[in-house]
Amino acid sequence: MEFTVKDILEMEVVLALGCTEPVAVALGTAAAASLLPGKNFDSVEVWVDPNIYKNAMAVTIPGSGGMAGIDTAAALGCYGSDPQRGLEVLESLNDDVLEKAKGLLQEGKVKVNLREEHGLYIISRLTSGQDVAESVIADLHNNIISLTLNGEAITDSPLLPQKPTTSGNSLMEELEEWLRGLTLDEIYDMVDHLDDEDLKFLKEGVDHNLRLAEHGLKYGSGLGIGKAIDRLVKQKLLVNDMATSARRLTSAAADARMGGAKLPAMSSAGSGNHGLTAILPIWAIKDYVDHDEESVLRAIGLSHIITAYVKAHTGRLSAVCGCSVAAGAGATAGITYLVGGDANHMAGAIKNIVEDLAGVICDGAKAGCALKLNTAAGAAVQAALFSLQGINVKDTDGIVGMSTENTVQNMGTLSHQGMVETDKTILKIMLEKEQARKK
Structure with missing residues (x-):
């Protein structure tokens, strides 16, 4: 299909x-x-x-x-x-x-x-x-x-899926199977197919996620990472460069969302935090490059597609932090596009961030996720800029494959096979903590 x-x-x-x-x-x-x-x-x-x-x-x-x-x-x-x-x-x-x-x-x-x-x-x-x-x-x-x-x-409820498929699989299963078969060149070409309606929808996503970031910066919700970065910049203890700007905006939104702010997030690949990571680092760096708004929105569209592509390999939920390796890959692809990179630069940037963040575990949703989104946003900027400078992880390194597509497939193998016991151990530790608190 x-x-x-x-x-x-x-x-x-x-x-x-x-x-x-x-x-x-x-x-x-x-x-x-x-x-x-x-x-x-x-x-x-x-x-x-x-x-x-x-x-x-x-x-x-x-x-x-x-x-x-x-x-x-x-x-x-x-x-x-x-x-x-x-x-x-x-x-x-x-x-x-x-x-x-x-x-x-x-x-x-x-x-x-x-x-x-x-x-x-x-x-x-x-x-x-x-x-x-x-x-x-x-x-x-x-x-x-x-x-x-x-x-x-009950078979006639509007809550049930309305789009049956001929294969017997769900529509999402068919979409993920199709995504797994794409090449990065084919994904990169999809950016040109975004029409005005798509761009308007992408801007709505930006607006929603910016409201969360603004809430986090104003109130210091959750851990208050975004607000802390804001203060450190004002105190000149941090430099307000592209990476810091991306980290500040993204972590502030995670602070608000994980802190319980009653504001919706535009999610990506089934996760609100993925949506924050896929969108906000790209929006944050726009003031550092020459651009028009359409280019920024097309970069964000590319980010969503890459995020979905990686998640189609790694699975919806696993022991691997999807904000790091999936939405992080999406963000670095979008940043590469926005700063003038081509499909080869994008491929290198994705390899760079996978090598950097493949080991980040998912230990549940909580206020501390803002730290991981902070890391992913900064790493996304770094991976893109390194790739534009010709710095790309070698195919001989670790789980990095002969191609970026193969690298993402290896991440899927790691997620589905290698991290099963890790996931069980993480949950065991969390359950023991919960039982101890109830005593």
Whole structure:
């Protein structure tokens, strides 16, 4: 099946309010709750895969007054949330919803189970009197594949996928298979196919993510990395060059998002933080080069495509930090494009950043992600500028392959095969910490 650049943007670049893992849990319970006649729940039970568990444990949920946790996300999704809003399902949170959710939690009616199999998967089962409603989300954070009420399948809901494929695979599976078969030259050529409608959409993504950055810079949310960089520049302890500008803007947005700011992010490849990394470093460096706005937006479009390309190899969720190797690769490709590089420079820049950041692990979503986005943004600028200076990692180095395409394939192998035990160990450490805190 053939896809277009417009298909990639439509499927991979969407608004998300809050970290996409707890939001996906809330979407699951909201979808199940929408099948029930009332809002009096006797029990709420969810099953999540290890990576959803890892990423939803500690991150602050926007609009919740600082609350966190999978059980909290599940409870919040039960009341007053509109599942048709997808990853913006928590936009309607208010004090009444918060109080009802807290009551559900205090009464011990919410139970979270760890599903041992890997691969994005969330089951939500809500019981209300004699009625039992269930939803299943799989593969993508907003992909509700099944709805049942009292054991009977619901097949006519607008929440279910509306675009069946002839192969039996999901549309996203077909897109990822197609992406994996592309060459970098073919991806680079896609930039020319972005039309005015696409550019307008890309600018909307910039605007959303800039609002998060401005919030982080103003309030010092989360860890306050962006605001700290801002102060260090003003104190002349840091130089405000391209890399620092990229780090400042990107980490400030992550501070706000991970700190629970009730502002949506334009995500990329299923992650809001990927979206921040794919967009903001490019926007941050525009003042250092001659450009027009269209060129900046085309560079951001390229960044989204490369991010999706790398994620198609590494998987949606893994032990590898996607902000570093996927969105970081996207950002460095976009920066290379904006500063006048060609497809060969882009290929070299991607190799450079993979060699630099391939070992960065994902240990769940939390305020500390701002540090990793800070690193990825700076490394994206550095990798691009090095490539333009003829500095490219050699094919004989480590996991770097004979081509950039092969290098990305090697990252996929590392993610799927080499990091399985690492992922289990990360989750084990996090669970032990959580149990220790509860004692």
